Amino acid sequence: MNFASDNIVGASAPVLEALARANGGAMAAYGGDEITKRVKARFSEIFERDVSVFFVTTGTAANALALASAVPPWGLCVCHRESHIIDDECGAPEFFMHGAKLAGLPGVAAKLDAQAVAAYLQGLPKAVKQMPPKALSISQATECGTLYRLDEIAALGRVCREHGLSFHMDGARFTNALVSLGCTPAEMTWKQGVDILSFGATKNGCLMAEAIVVFDSALAEGLDYRCKRAGQIVSKGRLIAAQFEGYFAGDHWYANARHANGLAQRLAAGLAALPGIRLAWPTEANEVFPILPKAVDQALRAAGVLYHPWTDLSLPATERVGADETLVRFVVSFATEEAQVDKVLDIAKSALGRQAAE
Ligand SMILES: Cc1ncc(COP(=O)(O)O)c(C=O)c1O
Structure with missing residues (x-):
């Protein structure tokens, strides 16, 4: 993914x-x-x-x-x-x-x-x-x-x-x-x-x-x-x-963008609903910037999910990325499938469940 x-x-x-x-x-x-x-x-x-x-x-x-x-x-x-x-x-x-x-x-x-x-x-x-x-x-x-x-x-x-x-x-x-x-x-x-x-x-x-x-x-x-x-x-x-x-x-250009933005909203809402995950900035187009616990980041990467780490330079003054967290960027495209977004959410949820059980 x-x-x-x-x-x-x-x-x-x-x-x-x-x-x-x-x-x-x-x-x-x-x-x-x-x-x-x-x-x-x-x-x-x-x-x-x-x-x-x-x-x-x-x-x-x-x-x-x-x-x-x-x-x-x-x-x-x-x-x-x-x-x-x-x-x-x-x-x-x-x-x-x-x-x-x-x-x-x-x-x-x-x-x-x-x-x-x-x-x-x-x-x-x-x-x-x-x-x-x-x-x-x-x-x-x-x-x-x-x-x-x-x-x-x-x-x-x-x-x-x-x-x-x-x-x-x-x-x-x-x-x-x-x-x-x-x-x-x-x-x-x-x-x-x-x-x-x-x-x-x-x-x-x-x-x-x-x-x-x-x-x-x-x-x-x-x-x-x-x-x-x-x-x-x-x-x-x-x-x-x-x-x-x-x-x-x-x-067609509108349809492609609506698809990408809609799935970005799904990803953003799904991630923000999980305990310990918050969004660095609101998702307003087709990019999602969650601040993830490192355990979630590791689980996603181990599952082969690709995304980039991101700079915290533009965070609001009141927001900080903790030592056990990482700020990353997910970009959703016109071709991303809903199942791919849901898979990311499942992996994140399972990783948090494992962390809570430890
Ligand atoms: C904000 C922004 N401007 C311009 C570009 C265009 O870059 P490229 O020369 O790779 O088409 C990109 C691509 O990542 C971008 O994110």
């Missing part, structure tokens, strides 16, 4: 079927094909306005290239100190920003607070010796599986406007966040001030398809050239676009 991430599974059937349909015959290369045009138009429908869309093959490429559009080489990009862009992308954002820096701020549950960001920005020295802040990046869902509410995104959007920053959203788990909040894609992004979005689809059912969606048209300028220089203009581009076609058809 593998709960290590939501990218440990392959692509979902409708995505593969759309790929197979797009495979036959000859079409224009490098995104000049009809499928690419159709899917780009579909993005504008989904976001209820004209958007510029650039397809890339990884979330790292989406983030790095989106940020490179928003931040000049002498600029700062403010983000959470545990964000994927700062911790898990091997410096790709800084590399593509050609010298610009990421400034990581703390925040409970991997969330940035608008007032704290405003205070940080106000406190920055404004001299030519210091790098000026040029963008803010947030992850939705966050690295702790939590969500920004719409008013929280709006508050951050206002801070960006007041300080002249572009507002980027890393939406590697965009749809998981969307279905939990029950809002529209437009409401979760540009209506709250988001200027540029990394729209993730790989984790939620695609094979390798992510999109940079640009709301502030100034940020789209030259982005096609940036993508090409990064090797992200796929010659058989129709096979990237086709994945999105299968993903969007019949609201």
Whole structure:
């Protein structure tokens, strides 16, 4: 049973079927094909306005290239100190920003607070010796599986406007966040001030398809050239676009995310109901972060259940992981089965029973 991430599974059937349909015959290369045009138009429908869309093959490429559009080489990009862009992308954002820096701020549950960001920005020295802040990046869902509410995104959007920053959203788990909040894609992004979005689809059912969606048209300028220089203009581009076609058809993307989030809720509730287990952060999308007694952790690992240990940096000040405990992350995917979740719960329950009997 593998709960290590939501990218440990392959692509979902409708995505593969759309790929197979797009495979036959000859079409224009490098995104000049009809499928690419159709899917780009579909993005504008989904976001209820004209958007510029650039397809890339990884979330790292989406983030790095989106940020490179928003931040000049002498600029700062403010983000959470545990964000994927700062911790898990091997410096790709800084590399593509050609010298610009990421400034990581703390925040409970991997969330940035608008007032704290405003205070940080106000406190920055404004001299030519210091790098000026040029963008803010947030992850939705966050690295702790939590969500920004719409008013929280709006508050951050206002801070960006007041300080002249572009507002980027890393939406590697965009749809998981969307279905939990029950809002529209437009409401979760540009209506709250988001200027540029990394729209993730790989984790939620695609094979390798992510999109940079640009709301502030100034940020789209030259982005096609940036993508090409990064090797992200796929010659058989129709096979990237086709994945999105299968993903969007019949609201398959929503169904996948609802499935994953629903099972994450089942896992979270089941674990939290067991004595001695508590959740580090509420389960708001498809990730569950329990603090487990070490005996439970050992029993799960001995049974072959895979998941990652997690950092306690974003715990609330009142919460601590005890010496006989461990904080871990379970990620539920569109392909996880209910029986797999129940098996984890059974193993945890048995381990606690054995511990109590000793
Ligand atoms: C928050 C976040 N952003 C972006 C990514 C995309 O990363 P990748 O380059 O592996 O597609 C991930 C994947 O783990 C992620 O969790």
